[in-house]
Structure formats: structure tokens, C-alpha cells
Amino acid sequence: xxxxxxxxxxxxxxxxxxxxxxxxxxxxxxxxxxxTRVLQAMEQLGYQPNQTARSLRLNQTDMIAMxxxxxxxxxxxPLRHGVHEAAAEHGATVLLGDAxxxxxxxxxxxxLLSQGTVDGILIRGEGxxxxxxxxxxxxxxxxxxxxxxxxxxPWIDVDDxxxxxxxxxxxxxxxxxxxxxxxxxxxxxQQRYLGYQQAMDAAGLTPAPxxxxxxxxxxxxDGLRQAMQAPTAPTAIVVNNIMSAVGVLAAARDLGIxxxxxxxxxxxHDVDLMQHLRPxxxxxxxPMYQLGRAGVEALYDLIAGRPxxxxxxxxxxxxxxxxxxxxxxxxxxx
Amino acid sequence: xxxxxxxxxxxxxxxxxxxxxxxxxxxxxxxxxxxTRVLQAMEQLGYQPNQTARSLRLNQTDMIAMxxxxxxxxxxxPLRHGVHEAAAEHGATVLLGDAxxxxxxxxxxxxLLSQGTVDGILIRGEGxxxxxxxxxxxxxxxxxxxxxxxxxxPWIDVDDxxxxxxxxxxxxxxxxxxxxxxxxxxxxxQQRYLGYQQAMDAAGLTPAPxxxxxxxxxxxxDGLRQAMQAPTAPTAIVVNNIMSAVGVLAAARDLGIxxxxxxxxxxxHDVDLMQHLRPxxxxxxxPMYQLGRAGVEALYDLIAGRPxxxxxxxxxxxxxxxxxxxxxxxxxxx
DNA sequence: CCTTGTTGACGTAACGTTAATTCAAAATAG
DNA sequence: CTATTTTGAATTAACGTTACGTCAACAAGG
Numbered sequence: 001x002x003x004x005x006x007x008x009x010x011x012x013x014x015x016x017x018x019x020x021x022x023x024x025x026x027x028x029x030x031x032x033x034x035x036t037r038v039l040q041a042m043e044q045l046g047y048q049p050n051q052t053a054r055s056l057r058l059n060q061t062d063m064i065a066m067x068x069x070x071x072x073x074x075x076x077x078p079l080r081h082g083v084h085e086a087a088a089e090h091g092a093t094v095l096l097g098d099a100x101x102x103x104x105x106x107x108x109x110x111x112l113l114s115q116g117t118v119d120g121i122l123i124r125g126e127g128x129x130x131x132x133x134x135x136x137x138x139x140x141x142x143x144x145x146x147x148x149x150x151x152x153x154p155w156i157d158v159d160d161x162x163x164x165x166x167x168x169x170x171x172x173x174x175x176x177x178x179x180x181x182x183x184x185x186x187x188x189x190q191q192r193y194l195g196y197q198q199a200m201d202a203a204g205l206t207p208a209p210x211x212x213x214x215x216x217x218x219x220x221x222d223g224l225r226q227a228m229q230a231p232t233a234p235t236a237i238v239v240n241n242i243m244s245a246v247g248v249l250a251a252a253r254d255l256g257i258x259x260x261x262x263x264x265x266x267x268x269h270d271v272d273l274m275q276h277l278r279p280x281x282x283x284x285x286x287p288m289y290q291l292g293r294a295g296v297e298a299l300y301d302l303i304a305g306r307p308x309x310x311x312x313x314x315x316x317x318x319x320x321x322x323x324x325x326x327x328x329x330x331x332x333x334x
Numbered sequence: 335x336x337x338x339x340x341x342x343x344x345x346x347x348x349x350x351x352x353x354x355x356x357x358x359x360x361x362x363x364x365x366x367x368x369x370t371r372v373l374q375a376m377e378q379l380g381y382q383p384n385q386t387a388r389s390l391r392l393n394q395t396d397m398i399a400m401x402x403x404x405x406x407x408x409x410x411x412p413l414r415h416g417v418h419e420a421a422a423e424h425g426a427t428v429l430l431g432d433a434x435x436x437x438x439x440x441x442x443x444x445x446l447l448s449q450g451t452v453d454g455i456l457i458r459g460e461g462x463x464x465x466x467x468x469x470x471x472x473x474x475x476x477x478x479x480x481x482x483x484x485x486x487x488p489w490i491d492v493d494d495x496x497x498x499x500x501x502x503x504x505x506x507x508x509x510x511x512x513x514x515x516x517x518x519x520x521x522x523x524q525q526r527y528l529g530y531q532q533a534m535d536a537a538g539l540t541p542a543p544x545x546x547x548x549x550x551x552x553x554x555x556d557g558l559r560q561a562m563q564a565p566t567a568p569t570a571i572v573v574n575n576i577m578s579a580v581g582v583l584a585a586a587r588d589l590g591i592x593x594x595x596x597x598x599x600x601x602x603h604d605v606d607l608m609q610h611l612r613p614x615x616x617x618x619x620x621p622m623y624q625l626g627r628a629g630v631e632a633l634y635d636l637i638a639g640r641p642x643x644x645x646x647x648x649x650x651x652x653x654x655x656x657x658x659x660x661x662x663x664x665x666x667x668x
Numbered sequence: 669c670c671t672t673g674t675t676g677a678c679g680t681a682a683c684g685t686t687a688a689t690t691c692a693a694a695a696t697a698g
Numbered sequence: 699c700t701a702t703t704t705t706g707a708a709t710t711a712a713c714g715t716t717a718c719g720t721c722a723a724c725a726a727g728g
Contacts, residue, residue, distance in 0.1 A: 014677070015716095016677075017678080020716090022715090027718080028678090028717085029674095030677065049449070050448065052386055053715040056384075056684065057682080057714080057716050058715080061386065071414070072407075077406045084432070084442075093441055093442055096430040098414075107421070108427055111427045114383050115383070116385050116386035141335050217610035218610075246607065247610055249612070338684065339684075347708085348708045349708085350710095383685080384683085386684080386685090387684035387685040390683090390713050
């Protein structure tokens with residue numbers, strides 16, 4: 001491949017001029033005619049800048065890493081989208097990694113920890129990385145931004161507590177009095193549960209304990225089964241994470257529980273899939289796209305050494321998307 | 335951050351020795367005591383090799399790019415897994431890109447096209463990239479391997495035709511005679527349809543035309559609606575791509591069609607989600623993990639200038655996973 | 669006519685690695 | 699005891715960029 005040296009030779013100018021043409025540097029000036037001559041030579045030789053050399057020289061790679069705990073969870077679609085878009089605006093590419101495959105000594109981690117690979121790291125799922133890995137990451141010379149609440153790192157997140165509250169209040173307003181909160185574990189789920197509690201308290205209802213059965217479809221099924229074993233069965237259920245809603249629907253079907261007639265369901269996080277299930281699932285949509293964008297901006301603040309605007313994103317609030325899985329309580333229970 | 339020069343100074347040796355210690359080069363020899371002294375200095379200074387400098391020197395980045403057309407399609411989970419794993423065995427990291435966001439001039443593309451960013455490219459969804467983008471990619475100096483049938487590039491793929499055949503034959507063996515093939519578009523879908531045709535022909539049945547409604551949930555719903563408008567309604571349906579199965583189930587529910595009693599459904603590609611739907615979806619599982627691994631191996635053959643073993647992966651055959659969405663035809667129709 | 673400023677460019681030193689070459693000292697051979 | 703080989707290392711030249719410093723030629727100002 002052609003280098004700047006080749007271009008310089010072909011255009012009959014010095015290296016410095018070629019570099020200046022490539023970068024539009026103002027320091028090194030030249031005649032317009034020279035510029036076009038260089039441009040032509042570049043065109044003719046098919047010159048492509050060498051990123052590696054550039055990165056070495058500038059000590060900056062224009063790449064950021066994003067670590068997610070389960071990449072193909074559809075809730076990350078808009079997040080990824082926002083991150084990629086905002087990164088592109090900063091001229092950067094995104095190196096995507098899955099926390100699940102990030103054991104200590106993994107290739108991805110080694111790559112991150114060696115110098116000069118990325119300009120910064122975005123991470124969601126801090127809780128899922130073992131301490132060794134986090135310790136190694138913390139030793140990373142480039143900034144790290146956590147996309148969820150974190151104690152010892154700059155962080156930014158959507159309003160999970162509020163989402164729990166919105167879902168619950170919606171059910172309360174529909175007349176439900178026995179509402180359970182199902183699924184999840186860890187800080188985020190706890191925040192959502194807190195929102196649930198808050199809404200229950202506000203309505204003068206007693207919150208049920210958090211059925212923290214974990215994540216994914218099976219967690220939803222397990223949660224529903226547990227919930228139905230209570231002395232007084234709930235008439236509504238807030239599902240902590242959206243893929244668990246699939247499991248809730250399946251388990252309800254298996255148990256002969258009609259949704260929404262016998263049980264109303266509201267999920268937290270909204271994905272395309274939810275409108276294609278039957279019944280279509282009512283869910284609280286989180287501003288994940290905005291989280292992605294804001295995350296990148298905050299990271300670039302850090303990279304530039306500017307103070308970074310972190311904390312909870314409140315501007316686009318979590319938004320209730322009403323579909324078919326929740327309905328007003330008509331039968332009087334209890 | 336500490337460089338080899340710092341380590342050399344601290345250990346009282348030359349740069350060459352440090353480099354040799356880092357890489358275990360045999361050419362530059364040293365006393366064991368010197369080696370440990372260097373190792374200690376590295377430890378003490380927290381030396382991390384600079385990837386960028388290494389890449390520049392070696393003209394190799396130990397990164398490969400993988401381009402998918404819709405990253406969060408769950409069918410890609412195992413593919414990604416296989417690719418990451420095999421890449422790790424080659425000491426490489428994977429740069430993941432989405433074809434959807436790869437327009438001409440996109441950041442990701444620019445990055446790929448500039449020299450020295452990746453050692454090779456894996457791409458699935460060639461058909462989804464416009465000609466400009468493909469032309470640009472083709473000019474890329476590093477090898478490209480296509481993870482689906484391609485005319486003008488080395489390629490490797492799972493056996494889509496066989497999958498269509500397996501799904502269809504299963505339904506034929508269950509006694510179905512009116513079987514339609516729904517969803518998809520493009521080469522891959524066509525292959526699957528070919529398999530469908532083949533199985534129909536083999537059973538002496540007339541294949542229905544390909545209802546190529548596209549991809550995703552909506553495509554499934556559309557396909558089913560179209561299929562039911564035929565003069566004689568089908569008793570079974572092969573769904574070209576798995577996420578469309580969700581749409582088929584939803585549309586069936588909306589139309590009052592009981593699955594599997596009135597209509598048997600078999601999907602191509604299997605994902606976790608399918609066992610959590612009701613009814614759980616019978617599907618043909620494709621060896622995507624193996625495709626990922628084989629793809630990386632083939633790519634590294636190309637990179638090393640060895641002849642690359644491409645073509646259709648036949649070793650793990652597509653495998654039928656029987657669940658609840660297909661059943662024997664009991665009512666005599668037509 | 670000399671001074672000062674501007675234009676248009678060139679030379680070169682890094683950035684951190686790796687690997688080829690060189691070389692002194694020690695070990696071994698004859 | 700000298701000649702040769704081996705050991706253990708040091709020097710140095712790239713890899714392709716970028717940006718600082720320099721500088722000749724020419725123009726404008728006094």
C-alpha cells in the first residue's frame with residue numbers, strides 16, 4: 001500500500017506537505033496548486049492513511065470499547081445505536097465486548113489493558129464482572145464510564161426507580177391492590193423495586209417482597225409460579241426485566257391463568273418483541289438510545305479532562321407503552 | 335505509562351533485551367538472572383505493551399472485523415460466540431459492526447478501509463450492503479471472508495437448503511400435504527425454499543410459491559395472512575427465519591387459528607426464545623457456533639496465504655428440535 | 669536601500685516496538 | 699597458549715505518521 005512517502009515522491013513535494021494536506025494542518029502552508037497536485041497523487045496511488053501509525057503518533061486511537069453483559073439482549077439495541085452514533089460524531093469506532101466472555105486473562109481484556117487500544121471504556125454490567133477483572137480495568141490508564149450506578153467510577157444511567165414507580169402506579173390506577181414485583185437481582189433491579197415500593201406506599205398498599213428470580217425467560221416463569229403460591233394470589237405483576245415477560249406469559253398459559261383477565265402484566269424496558277407477543281405486553285420504555293449518546297458524551301468529557309455530567313438521565317422520562325397485557329381490575333378480590 | 339525504555343533503564347539492560355523478554359524471542363539470548371531482573375522491573379513499573387506500536391512494527395493488529403446485518407438477532411449469539419472463541423485462540427479480538435449502520439462514508443467503514451486496522455474481515459449479509467460499500471470493501475488490502483454464499487469471494491456457510499428440506503420432510507412425515515413456505519428474501523431464503531421444494535417433490539406434493547415477506551416478526555404475521563388466503567388453506571407452514579415465527583404465532587392467535595391443532599409450524603434457525611413461547615416452537619437448529627469457528631479458521635488461512643477451506647458446512651447437520659408447534663395431521667383435509 | 673513580514677515549503681525528531689547486525693567477553697577446542 | 703565458538707548482550711534501523719523548527723524567496727514599509 002502507498003504511504004505518504006510514496007505520495008510525496010509522486011507529487012514532488014515533501015512528506016510534511018502530504019501530511020498537511022491529509023490533516024488540513026494550518027501550520028504548514030502551501031499553494032492551492034500544490035494541494036491539488038498532492039490530492040491527485042493520493043487519488044492515483046489509492047493512498048489510505050495508516051491508522052496504526054497515526055494512533056502511535058497521536059497517542060489516540062479513535063476507538064472506544066463498550067462492554068455489555070449480554071450483547072444480544074434486545075434492550076441493548078437502542079443503546080448500541082446511540083453509542084455508535086455518538087461515537088461516530090466524535091470520529092470514533094466502537095469495540096464491543098461481552099462481559100460474559102471477559103474472564104481474567106481473556107483476549108478482550110488483555111487487549112483493553114494494553115496501552116493504546118482504546119481511548120476510553122463504556123461498561124454496563126459492572127456487577128457481573130468479577131473483582132479481579134474490575135481491578136484490572138481500574139488500572140487502565142484511559143477513562144472508564146459506567147452505564148449504571150457505580151460507587152467508585154463516573155457513571156450515568158436511566159431512571160430505574162422511576163420506571164418501577166410508573167409501572168406500579170399504572171396498575172394501581174387500574175384498581176389493582178395485590179401487585180407483586182418479579183425477577184431480577186442486583187442494584188438495578190433493586191432500584192426498580194424501590195420504585196415499586198414507593199408507588200405501593202403512596203397508594204396505601206403493602207408492597208410484596210421482591211421475588212428476585214434473576215434474568216431471562218425462565219426467571220419470569222419462576223417468578224410467576226412463586227407469586228401464585230402466595231396465600232392471596234396477585235391480580236397484577238410488575239416484571240423487572242423485559243425478557244422475563246416472555247416467561248411470565250408462558251407460565252401463565254401453562255398454569256391456565258388468563259392475561260390480562262386474571263392477571264395484569266407490566267414489564268420494565270420495552271423491545272420490539274413485546275408488541276408481537278400475544279397478548280402484546282404493556283411495558284415501560286427506557287431512554288436507552290439517549291443513555292448511549294449521553295454515555296459517549298460523558299466519556300469524551302472524561303477523555304478531554306473536562307468535568308463529566310453524570311448521574312441519572314431524567315430528561316426523556318421512562319415512558320409507559322400501553323398494550324394488551326394489563327387491564328382494569330373488574331372482579332372484586334380479597 | 336511505562337515503556338520498554340523505562341523498563342530497560344530500571345533493569346539496567348538495553349531495549350532489545352526487554353523486547354526479547356516480552357516476546358520470548360530466541361534470537362536475543364540472556365542470562366536467566368537478567369530475565370528475572372527485567373520481569374521484576376516490568377512488574378514494578380506496571381509495564382503494559384503498547385499495542386499500537388506493536389501493530390505498526392509488525393504490520394498486524396490481531397484484530398478482525400465481523401460485520402453482521404442485524405447484530406442483536408439472537409441467531410447470531412452462537413455465531414458471535416464461535417467467532418470470539420476462535421479469534422481468541424489466534425490471539426485476536428473482534429471488532430463488531432452492523433451492516434445496517436454501514437453506509438458509504440460511515441465511521442466503521444472508513445476505519446476498516448484505512449490500513450492497519452484489522453487483519454481480516456468476516457462478513458455476513460453481503461446482500462444488505464449496497465454496491466458502493468462492497469466495492470470499497472473489495473479494495474481492502476486484507477482478506478475478506480463471506481459467511482454466506484458469495485460468488486466473488488471466499489465464503490463458508492451452513493446448509494440452508496438442507497434445513498428447508500429437514501423442516502419440510504418432518505411435516506410431510508407428520509402427514510401434512512398442504513405445506514407453505516413463508517418469509518425471507520434473498521439468496522439464503524431461496525436456498526431454504528429450494529430445500530422445501532425438494533422435500534415436497536420427493537413426497538410427490540406440489541410446492542407452494544415462496545411467500546417472501548421478508549424478515550422479522552411482522553414478516554411472519556404477513557406471511558401467515560397471505561397463506562391463509564389461498565383457496566385451500568395450508569395445514570402446515572415452514573417459517574424461513576426464526577423471529578418470524580413469533581409473528582406467525584401472533585397472527586394465528588389473532589386469526590383464531592389454533593397451533594398446532596389447526597396449523598403446524600416449523601421454524602428455521604433455533605433460538606432460546608422459541609422454547610419459551612407458547613406453543614414452544616419446533617425449529618431446525620443450525621450449527622452457527624461451528625460456522626463462527628470455521629469462519630475464523632478459514633479467514634486465518636487466507637491471512638496466512640494458505641488455501642482456505644470454504645463451502646457449505648455439512649458436518650454438524652442442521653438438527654430438528656421438536657417442540658409443540660407441529661403435530662400429526664389427524665383431520666383429513668381437501 | 670535596508671528592515672520586517674509573509675508565503676510556501678522542507679527537514680527531522682519523535683511515538684514504542686521489533687529484529688537484524690554487531691560485538692566484547694567467556695568458554696571451549698586444538 | 700592461541701584460535702574458534704558460544705554466550706549475553708548492545709546498537710540501530712526501520713514501521714508511517716505528525717508537528718515543530720527552519721529557511722529561502724519575495725513583497726511591503728520606512
